[in-house]
Amino acid sequence: MEIVMAFVCGFLFMAAIYLILSRSLLRIIIGTGLLSHGAHLLILTMGSFKGSAPPVLSEGVTDFVDPLPQALILTAIVISFGVTAFFLVLAYRAYHELKTDDMTLMKGSEDNE
Template identity: 70%
Template structure:
């Protein structure tokens, strides 16, 4: 299962880098969001996908049987922060589009040699 997740994470990172390198501001924001989701999956996979029992130590449950709660808690916090940052970027992009009438990064920079 870890091999499949590793390939999926690699594909997500590849798509995120491709989107971040584009000229459209909306694609950059989507790429940043996709990059954060890929990092969350990477962290969850590194924490281990095995674990049958919930992360509660009780009678008769060995250490190898329960899931590690630390990566799950950290990922939940990171998801909330990533959602807030993505929302802020979307509002900022919408306001920039209202003011300037474009989402092309070359035009937003103010360079004269854009196409």
Template identity: 80%
Template sequence: MEVVMAFVIGFLFMAAVYLILSKSILRIIIGTSLLSHGAHLLILTMGGLDGEAPPVLADGVTNMADPLPQALILTAIVISFGVTAFFLVLAYRAYQELGTDNMDEIRGKLSDD
């Protein structure tokens, strides 16, 4: 299972880097979102995917899984959702003001002012 997750994580990182290096603000935002999802899967995979031990200690259970990776991922998902929402509002406002989402044109318009 870890090998499949490694390929999925690698694909997410590859797609994220490709999108982040583009010139469109919307693609950059989607790339950062994919990058955060890849990081979440990486943390989950590093926490272990054996699934034999329960994450909560119950009666008669001698070993338990580490709940820290799941807690970190849950917190990171909430934070990345907030950051993505902020980036989308910022990009929409920039598009309203400047009339484009191309980074080169935005840099040119801001330097002309």
């Protein structure tokens, strides 16, 4: 199962980097979202799938799932949602001001200075 997750993480990172390197601002935002999902899946995979019982301490349970990766991922999901919402508002405002979402056109030219 870890091999499949490694390939899925690699595919998510590959697609995210491809989108981040594009010129469209919306594709860059989608790429950062994919990158965060790939990181979440990587953290979950590194936490391993070995445990069989929930992380509740009771008598006789010695093999339980580590709750730390799940807590880290939950926190990271909330942070990435906030960052994505901020990026979307920033892109919306930039589009209304500049009438484009092309990053090279947003940069402007040195003749305008």
